[in-house]
Amino acid sequence: MPLFMSIRLPLAALALSLSVVPPVAAQEVSRLADVGPRPFHLVDTMKDGPLKDQLAQCKGPFTTKNFSISHRGAPLQFPEHTREGYLAAAQMGAGVIECDVAFTKDRELVCRHAQCDLHTTTDILARPELASKCSQGFQPADPVTGRKASAKCCTSDLTLAEFRSLKPKMDAGNPNATTVADYMNATPRWRTDLYVDRATLMSHKDYIELVKSLGLKFTPELKAPEVTMPFEGSYTQQDYAQQLINEYKAAGIDPKDVYAQSFQLDDVLYWLKAEPAFGAQAVYLDGRDETDTGFDNMKAETWKPSMQELADKGVKILAPPLWMLVTAKDGKIVPSLYAQEAKKASLGLIAWSLERSGPLKDGGGYYYQSIKSVTDRDGDTLSLLDVLARDIGVIGVFSDWPATTTFYANCMKLN
Template sequence: MRRIAATLALLMAVSPGAATEEAQLGPRPFYLVDSLEPGPLKDRLAACWIDRRYTPRRFSISHRGAPLQFPEHTREGVMAAYRMGAGLIECDVAFTKDRQLVCRHSQCDLHTTTDILARPDLAAKCTKGFAPADPASGRKASAQCCTSDLTLAEFKSLNAKMDAADPEATTLSAYMNATPRWRTDLYATTGTVMSHRDYIALVTSLGRKFTPELKAPQVPMPFAGDYTQDRYAQALIDDYKAAGIPASDVFPQSFQLRDILYWLEKEPDFGRQAVFLDDRDERDKGTFDPEVPETWKPGMAELARMGVRILAPPLWMLVRPGPGGTIEPSAYAREAKKAGLDLIAWSLERSGPLKGGGGYYYQSIKPVVTGDGDVLRLLDVLYREVGVRGVFSDWPATTTFYANCVGAD
């Protein structure tokens, strides 16, 4: 009865700003527990769901909102992440033609994440319009629509959809309607896109913290003559200062080390919490190995000397198979901690069903991944043995549930 009463109180909340201390998890975390192989971890987590309340946790970081089921970087996705107890909520930041900042995972992803191609007036402004696949020649379907093709007002008129496109499509409709079977379009009828300032206002009203990511431009810089990378990096910080947000509530991110170093020099209060996103496995493909420190350039100690405090690699770089089918910390993880770097991992719940090994995010431990319950097995190693301070997730209920069960902040 106590749980029913608490749920009714949540449903009766009039305003999103009416903060609640209780998170709504839904069935997925418990499905994952049920999917675990029998053992101590399953026993601990199964005991955790009995007659208890779940509260928001900073360990639980919303990746693009809640894109497992909601269009990414939308108001609806942010609200879902908030309700699932994400303590930090992400906005990937790109810029428009009139140099306004907006939430979008890539500067040039509007053709896969919004309805722009179905809007002839706006589709005409795309860098590259839709071209259907040609089976005879082997040509793939393609398009390229960028935030920098549109003004802020034009961008905000778009409706977001689930991120997907079919490269084999010979029609526009087939190209746009390609959501993977393991996701859903159930909540994609409305996808309210947001400017960076909209996101700041919404997350402020919800009482959560911010983790904006400055996306690498996909157009030549300086843009329009004088919009440099440094001006772009500064504009992100300026939006928080204008809104009166304390630096302690903001964890700016970038894959470009130059942005982290810029913030450390020009905005040190924000720079001290900056998150260096590590994609050296992609940039140094063929040479990078998370088990061979000589392939990490710069190395962990060098990053620390530069002032980097928080390092965020993909999940797989932090773990490796251990004895007897277990999972253990990688050399990369051990060296990062030895250098005094805090770690954040990305991105849980992005891989779909794990029956086939989990793909990119699980590549280092594919031999020991057998099913969906391994989401929680990996999460347990990341927290207890690697010592991560947080995990990005496409479905924050999972990380919120785990954090509550183990007492993570």
């Protein structure tokens, strides 16, 4: 079966509403991309100006781009980290596909955004035999005390076989729920449950096999454990970091096709030392805005480590959230001090995560906080993307709907 069919058939079965790719020779199919209608909708909603005019002239054909990085698959519409979400991302032209990596009770690696998110991303709470194994069972909201509904179900609570038996759902939990059913029925209105029933959870090895078959690149993120390490007294953080790399080596994957990520600098430094071929393009995910007020205030003198110190340690690629790379000045989106300092240190930059904020009419929330004053429409997604690409020179952008980044990369002739 040609690669074209291996990508198209599962999506056709899900009735994905993307336009039909014309038949071409098999060797060309892996590079075709089907961006569907959303990018053109975003162009229509942009503010009038030269960028809108330029993008409005961009009609395709579109091809796969490494600039376009799939964030958790295609979670704007598909349950995250599922086979179907990865296939959708591939069809939309993502050249790099992400698997967030966590470990199970029997120390197998699986694709989950967090080690302990099964209560919001799967049906585990509706499965009594598995819910009983959760670190914390469901607790209903109490309007009298103000307690919110909660649960804590971790991949490390289950074996790989038990994990595989779960059914994925869109990531959400209703904090005001008094029943399990109400807690699970919480998908935001701007997403959809249309493709949930046939979605399939993935192990890390499953993901490697799938992405390899599609001829795309890999970006696994080693998620920070939410259990005490060493796990069960013997499984250390370095064991975990090494196991991730070992699975690529066992599959015969070229290290140049793997962008291993972590929010923990020590993981990146470990890969640089123990697996330099993989460490050479490991990605340090920068979440220090949540712990260091210097990043909120853009005071470079307080950043520890500094950009140059990161570069001196061997870090080559830095990946902050969108808002840290930009600011608003004179009614326009411009590069931030963070972006300028990173470029001075010759650090490559990757941004996350586009198309994760829902409608932008109210400023875009967390990912747009530094440019809230100039964000009031969905078309501002492309305005931000243009500054990231042309003014800052990011090497890639994560997106919950990779068609948008693929469209832009094709229009601007990026890699």
